[in-house]
Amino acid sequence: MIAPPPSGPVPYARDFARQLLTDMLRIRRMEEKSAELYGAGKIRGFLHLYIGEEAVAVGALHALQAEDNLVTTYREHAHALVRGMPMDVIMAEMYGKREGCSLGRGGSMHLFDKRTRLFGGNAIVAGGLPVAAGLALADKMQKTDRITACFFGDGAVAEGAFHETMNLAALWQLPVLFCCENNRYAMGTALERSESQTDLCAKAASYKMPTIKTDGMDVVAVHEATREAQAQVRSGAGPLFIEYQTYRFRAHSMFDAELYRSKAEVEEWKTRGPIHTFSARLKQEGKLSEEEFLALDAEVNAEVAAAVTFAEAGTWEPLEHMLADVYTPAGGQL
Amino acid sequence: MIDNTNKKRISYRDALHDGLREALQQDPRVFLLGEDVGRYGGTYAVSKNLLDEFGPERIRDTPLSELAFVGMGIGAALGGMRPIVEVMTVNFSLLALDQIINTAAIYHHMSGGQFSVPLVIRMSTGAGRQVAAQHSNSFEGWFAHIPGIKILAPATIDDARHMLAAALADPDPVLLFEHAALYNMEGELPADGSVDIKSAKVRRAGTDVALITYGGSLPKALQAAEALAQENISAEVLDLRVLRPLDTGAIVASVRKCHRAVVIDEGWRSGSLSAEVMARIMEQAFFDLDAPVARVCAEEVPIPYARHLEEAALPQPEKIITAVKALLGESA
Ligand SMILES: Cc1ncc(C[n+]2csc(CCOP(=O)(O)OP(=O)(O)O)c2C)c(N)n1
Ligand SMILES: [Mg+2]
Numbered sequence: 001m002i003a004p005p006p007s008g009p010v011p012y013a014r015d016f017a018r019q020l021l022t023d024m025l026r027i028r029r030m031e032e033k034s035a036e037l038y039g040a041g042k043i044r045g046f047l048h049l050y051i052g053e054e055a056v057a058v059g060a061l062h063a064l065q066a067e068d069n070l071v072t073t074y075r076e077h078a079h080a081l082v083r084g085m086p087m088d089v090i091m092a093e094m095y096g097k098r099e100g101c102s103l104g105r106g107g108s109m110h111l112f113d114k115r116t117r118l119f120g121g122n123a124i125v126a127g128g129l130p131v132a133a134g135l136a137l138a139d140k141m142q143k144t145d146r147i148t149a150c151f152f153g154d155g156a157v158a159e160g161a162f163h164e165t166m167n168l169a170a171l172w173q174l175p176v177l178f179c180c181e182n183n184r185y186a187m188g189t190a191l192e193r194s195e196s197q198t199d200l201c202a203k204a205a206s207y208k209m210p211t212i213k214t215d216g217m218d219v220v221a222v223h224e225a226t227r228e229a230q231a232q233v234r235s236g237a238g239p240l241f242i243e244y245q246t247y248r249f250r251a252h253s254m255f256d257a258e259l260y261r262s263k264a265e266v267e268e269w270k271t272r273g274p275i276h277t278f279s280a281r282l283k284q285e286g287k288l289s290e291e292e293f294l295a296l297d298a299e300v301n302a303e304v305a306a307a308v309t310f311a312e313a314g315t316w317e318p319l320e321h322m323l324a325d326v327y328t329p330a331g332g333q334l
Numbered sequence: 335m336i337d338n339t340n341k342k343r344i345s346y347r348d349a350l351h352d353g354l355r356e357a358l359q360q361d362p363r364v365f366l367l368g369e370d371v372g373r374y375g376g377t378y379a380v381s382k383n384l385l386d387e388f389g390p391e392r393i394r395d396t397p398l399s400e401l402a403f404v405g406m407g408i409g410a411a412l413g414g415m416r417p418i419v420e421v422m423t424v425n426f427s428l429l430a431l432d433q434i435i436n437t438a439a440i441y442h443h444m445s446g447g448q449f450s451v452p453l454v455i456r457m458s459t460g461a462g463r464q465v466a467a468q469h470s471n472s473f474e475g476w477f478a479h480i481p482g483i484k485i486l487a488p489a490t491i492d493d494a495r496h497m498l499a500a501a502l503a504d505p506d507p508v509l510l511f512e513h514a515a516l517y518n519m520e521g522e523l524p525a526d527g528s529v530d531i532k533s534a535k536v537r538r539a540g541t542d543v544a545l546i547t548y549g550g551s552l553p554k555a556l557q558a559a560e561a562l563a564q565e566n567i568s569a570e571v572l573d574l575r576v577l578r579p580l581d582t583g584a585i586v587a588s589v590r591k592c593h594r595a596v597v598i599d600e601g602w603r604s605g606s607l608s609a610e611v612m613a614r615i616m617e618q619a620f621f622d623l624d625a626p627v628a629r630v631c632a633e634e635v636p637i638p639y640a641r642h643l644e645e646a647a648l649p650q651p652e653k654i655i656t657a658v659k660a661l662l663g664e665s666a
Contacts, residue, residue, distance in 0.1 A: 069413070102446035112445035119412060120445060124436050130402045131437060134409020134417075141365070141391065141415060148409075161432075164402030171397070325447040326481045328505035333450035 002268055005277045006218030014287045018296070020062065020219050021282065024054040024275050025300045027078040030087055031250075033304045034077070034094060034108075038254050042311075043094045046123075047108050048075040052249030055274035056181055057082050059222025060149070060244070063230050069117045069139075069148035071132040074109035075181075076121035079151060083116045087303055088310035097314030104317050125186070126152060126159035129178070133165050136174035136239075147175040147233045155186025157200055166241070170207040173238035177229055178204065180241065181216065183248045188260035204241030216246030217272040247272070341522040349494035349523060350380045350512060354418070357502055358388050361416055364502065367394035367403055368420030377422050378458055378517050404430035404455065408438050408507075411453040416502055421457040424473045424511065438507040439482030450505045454498065459487075460550040460600055461648055462515040467636030470644075472600040474511040474549065475607030478577035484508045485577040486531055489552035491521035493575060496529040504531065513550035531576050534584035540570035543658050544588035546611055547598035548574035551649050555598050558654035567658065577607060585611060586619045593624040596657045598649050603631035628657045 010017050031049045038047050050057065057078035064070070072079045080090055085101060093100025094108045102112050109123040119135065122128040132150035139146045156162050157180070169176050180200055184191055191198050201211035210232065214225035222244060229240045247269040251258050258266075282288035328334075344352075357364045365388075366381060372395040375382035385393040396403040400421060407419035421427045427434070434455070441451045461470035478485045484506060488494045494512070501508035508531070537552065538559050545555040552573050559569035572588045574580065589595050595615060599608035612627045633647040 071409075100446075102444055102448070105446055106444045110444050112448050114445075114448040119409075119449065120441075122437065124432055127405070127432060127437055130405020130433060131409040131412070133402065134406035134411070135413040136409070137406055138410040138413025138415045141410075142413075160429075161401050161405065164397070164399035165405070167397060168399060168402050168406065325443045327484075328442055328447075328450045333505040334452055334503075 002272065003215070005272045006215060006221065006274075007277070007281065010220055010278070010281050010285060010287065017282055017287050020058050020223070021275070021278055021288070022296060022300065023058045023082050024219065024278065025297060026087065026303065027054045027057065027081055028275060029297075029300045029304045030081065030090070030307065031077060033308060035250070035254070037308070043108065044096070045107050045109070046074065047094070047254050048252065049248070049250040050075055050078040052269070052273065053181060053183060053216065053246045054078060055219035055222050055278070056216045056244040056246050059219040060179055060226040063223055063226035064149055067117065067146050069119060069132070069135045069146060071119045071128040071135065071148065072121050072151040073128060073153060074121050074123040075153070076111055076151070077108065080111040080113060080118055083113070083118055085111060085113045085116060085118065087307040091307040091311040092314045095311040095314060097311055098317040099310065099314040126156035126161035128152060129156070129161050129165040132176055133169045133174055136169065136176040137172065140172070140174055145234065147177055147230060149177045149179055149230075151179045151181060153186060154180065154182040154184065154191050154200065155189070155194075156180070157203055158194055166204060166207045166209060169239040170209045175233050175236070176239040177233050178239060178241045180243045181246055182243050183246045185248070185252070185260070187252045187256070190260065200243050201241060209239055209241050210237070211241045211243065213243045213245065216244030217274050217277070219274055219278050249273070341524055343520055344491060344523045345517065346491060346494045346519045347378060347380060347517040349491045350498070351382065353495050353498040354381060355384060355387070357418070357498055358384065358392060361502070363414065363416040364418060365392040365394065365415065366418045366420060367396055367407065369396055369398060369422050371395060371420050376420070378512070378514065380512070381420070400426050400429040401433055405433040405437065407453050407455065408433060408441070408451050411451045412441075412449055417453055418498070418502070419453065419455045421455060423469060423514070424457050424459040425469055425471050427457055427473065434477070434483065434507070434509070435480055439480050442506060443482060451507050452502075452505050453507045454501045454510060455507070456510045456512060458514045459511040460513045460515055461632070461637045461644065462550065464639055464641055464644055466639040470637035472632065474509070474577055475599065475601040477509055478580070478607055480578070482506070483578065484531065486510045487513070487549040487575060487577055489513065489516065489549050489573055489575070490537070491519070491523050492527065493529055495523055496527060497531060500529055500531040511549060515550045516553070519553065532581065534572055534574045534576065534581035536570060536588065537573045538569070538571040540568040540592065542568045542592055542594065543570070543661060544592040544595040545569050545571045545598060545654065546574065546585060546588065546595055547571070548577060549600065551598045551600050554649055554651050555654060558651040558658070561651065561655055562658060567662065569658065580610070580614070582614050582618065585614060589615050589619040590622045593622055594661050595623070596628045596630060596654060596661065598630045598654055600632050600649060602634050603629055604634065606631065625661045628661050630654050630657050
């Protein structure tokens, strides 16, 4: 049996509450469209949807500050979008167009944005963790106020990179917020089929790292937990591990027949869907009417449509540029 | 007579140490992290005494976590620092391959040019010290396969002293391979100087055969050239120095001059850097050759412990001489 749907008062002013809802809807509608575009052959390669998990990115990223670092995985459209990458640019990258954030070199799994300090979607499971710890080390050595938020899935906890990084981050008291999106599956492998210890917080605790476990289907719970967590990390108390218990409603990627779980299970989890439960709470509190919801949804759909138009109108990186940027051009960066 | 007034005698190890110390002195963003770089003084004593001078913030002993601390070097570089990561030996770099190849090497390109990773990774490499197969690998040629990183192989005192500065001045990840058999080598160091990390260098000029090599095989090639000179065979010795990007122009120039070439590489021959050098000669200097290009590489076996076996498994001056003579005989 799964927990009942998230409920209870929403402790936010109307504007902020709506911001959270809007961002969740933006992710949902953008990804629904992406799936459709995948079917139409416009988006290719691997496409990992975040549908069902929207409360995590939205609640968590709204608790961070603009100058914080963000490191994430291949399932990162949501993080990029909430962090402030324009939907147009994300869509163009998924199309492989040069108007994309990475000139079409990375696609869906590899969104990078220097402006918002998004250090990329890393498609090697747990590959982002050491990099995040290194960013945090740089901040600690330079005595900045910044923290690094590092997102990864439950599958990552089985990797050596996870354990090595947890140890080092705790040993050196680095300002990293380890954000584990526990959606219960790594591709088709359920957590209990891959871990002797399924309590992920216990793993972090074994490195003497403080932990928080929270309902990743409830944007309020996510936001509150992350606010507390980021403040603690920012205060210089060292790293913190936060587990968001969530669920993906769609297949792992576009190549997944979902043989490993039942439709009933997915349906049951949908009763805890982050968007409809949150909008119901807002309606109940009089912070949102059905008309307002529909208007908001229409706005979001218009944004998605505009992003698709932008990506369609985008251009292909000329072949002559193919070898550019393998190395930094002379005199660049540093 | 060579003017020695501006030179001092120093070991390869001390040259590396001095380069490291200078880098730490000159740029507060530079720091060293790796296994036993601090208290222990470095596995090969390259970082000896640096902990006392620069403190534990900048000389960071890490746990045995190659994957994590190499990845942290990447992150710290992205975050504005200038980390120098020491991986104890190339053998253990295998545990960090993912971060080097899948992250460091791709960052600039895959981010559309947004991010660069100014990271230097130092490690020892090579065989010749009877430490058996797991401690005797030469994987620098493998790393040279990968676009997005640069590969250096200092084999002279001058390069040991100055390559690090050039590597730190480079905006991209640079891997610097120190040959374990060279740490005790001594030589003259010019009083001041700098080196580039672009070009191969002729270490001995010659006209009959080009010995193309790098790293731990350079002294062996020079020894062979010296012995060949006694027999009136003039061997040119080209030190590749930079394994990626390869200085193809210098390779071709030596081949054009000598019309014969032997490639000497401590890596195994199959699918190797030596194979790449030969392929480039084929592509660009085929009609300048008077004989097929020859190779002296490690035998295709895990490097054995017993002294006679290890010696037999590695390139040696005698093997180089034999290869040169066979070449000359063939083309005579
Ligand atoms: C090191 C590595 N091994 C295997 C894969 C293939 N792979 C891609 S996603 C994935 C599952 C990861 O699951 P999890 O970490 O829970 O993240 P989720 O996809 O559920 O968000 C696997 C095995 C990979 N990308 N990297
Ligand atoms: Mg998962």
